[in-house]
Amino acid sequence: MRNxxxxxxxxxxxxxxxxxxxxxxxxxxxxxxxxxxxxxxDSGRLPPPPPYVKPIPRQRLSGxxxxxxxxxxxxxxxxxxxxxxxQRPGLSQQVxxxxxxxxWVVKDELDLHGLTREQARAQLVAFLDxxxxxxxxxxxxxxxxxxxxxxxxxxxxxxxxxxxxxxEDVLAFVQAPLAEGGSGAVIALLxxxx
Numbered sequence: 001m002r003n004x005x006x007x008x009x010x011x012x013x014x015x016x017x018x019x020x021x022x023x024x025x026x027x028x029x030x031x032x033x034x035x036x037x038x039x040x041x042d043s044g045r046l047p048p049p050p051p052y053v054k055p056i057p058r059q060r061l062s063g064x065x066x067x068x069x070x071x072x073x074x075x076x077x078x079x080x081x082x083x084x085x086x087q088r089p090g091l092s093q094q095v096x097x098x099x100x101x102x103x104w105v106v107k108d109e110l111d112l113h114g115l116t117r118e119q120a121r122a123q124l125v126a127f128l129d130x131x132x133x134x135x136x137x138x139x140x141x142x143x144x145x146x147x148x149x150x151x152x153x154x155x156x157x158x159x160x161x162x163x164x165x166x167x168e169d170v171l172a173f174v175q176a177p178l179a180e181g182g183s184g185a186v187i188a189l190l191x192x193x194x
Contacts, residue, residue, distance in 0.1 A: 084157070084186060086165055087172040099174050099189055104138035106180075106187065107131070111142040112156055120156055124163055128190070132169055135193040140176060145184040157183075164188060 022030075087096055098104070110127040112120045124141065131139050141164075143156040164170045169191045176185035 084161060084175040084183070085173070086161070086170075088170075091172060095172050095189065096174060099138075099172055099187055100177070102177070104189060106138050106140045107136035108134070109140040109142065112160070113142065113144050115156075117155070117159060120159065121163060124160065128167060128169060131190055132193055137190050137192060139188050139190065140180060140185055141188060142181055142185040145182075154184075160186065 085096065087093075108127070108131050110123065112123060115123060120143075127139075127141075141160060143154065143160045145154055145157075161173075164173055164186070171189045171191055173186045173188040175183055176187050180187070
C-alpha cells in the first residue's frame, strides 16, 4: 500500500512566455484582420474626468501639531451669555429650525462625561474627523450639565461650544431637545463630505 504523502505528483509547468516583440508575421496578420478599417472622425467629446482621489493627510505625516492642539480653550464672555446655538454666516435661519425639529437623523454620538479638558478636546476632534470620513452629517455631543463640577458650572459646555465654532466642518449646532439631553448636549450639523 502506498502512502498518499509519499507520492510526488508533478505539477504542470506554465508555458514559457514570449517577449512582446511583434514579428513580420504578426504585422501581416494584423493588416489582414483590420482590412479596410478607417479612423473614426473626432466627435468632440471630452474624456471622463479621472476618479476622485482622497487627499493625503500631510499634517499627520509631517509631524505638525494635531488639529486638537489648534483648538483654543479661550472662552469669551459673549459665548457664555449666548444661548447654545450657532450657524455659519451665509446659512439660512431655516437650517437652525430644521436642526431643532429633528429634520436630520442623528447618526453618531459622543459622550464627554468625566473627561478632562484635554481629553475632551482630543476626543471631540477625533470624533468629528471620523464622522466626516463616514459622511455622518448630524451628530449629538453630550457635554453634561456640570452638576458634579465645581460651583455646578458646566465647564465642558462652553468649551465644546467654542471648539465647535472653531471647526470649519461644523455648519451649525443647537441645544439638544429635552428628550435627547437638553442643556447637557448639542446637536451639530457637519459639512457633507465631497
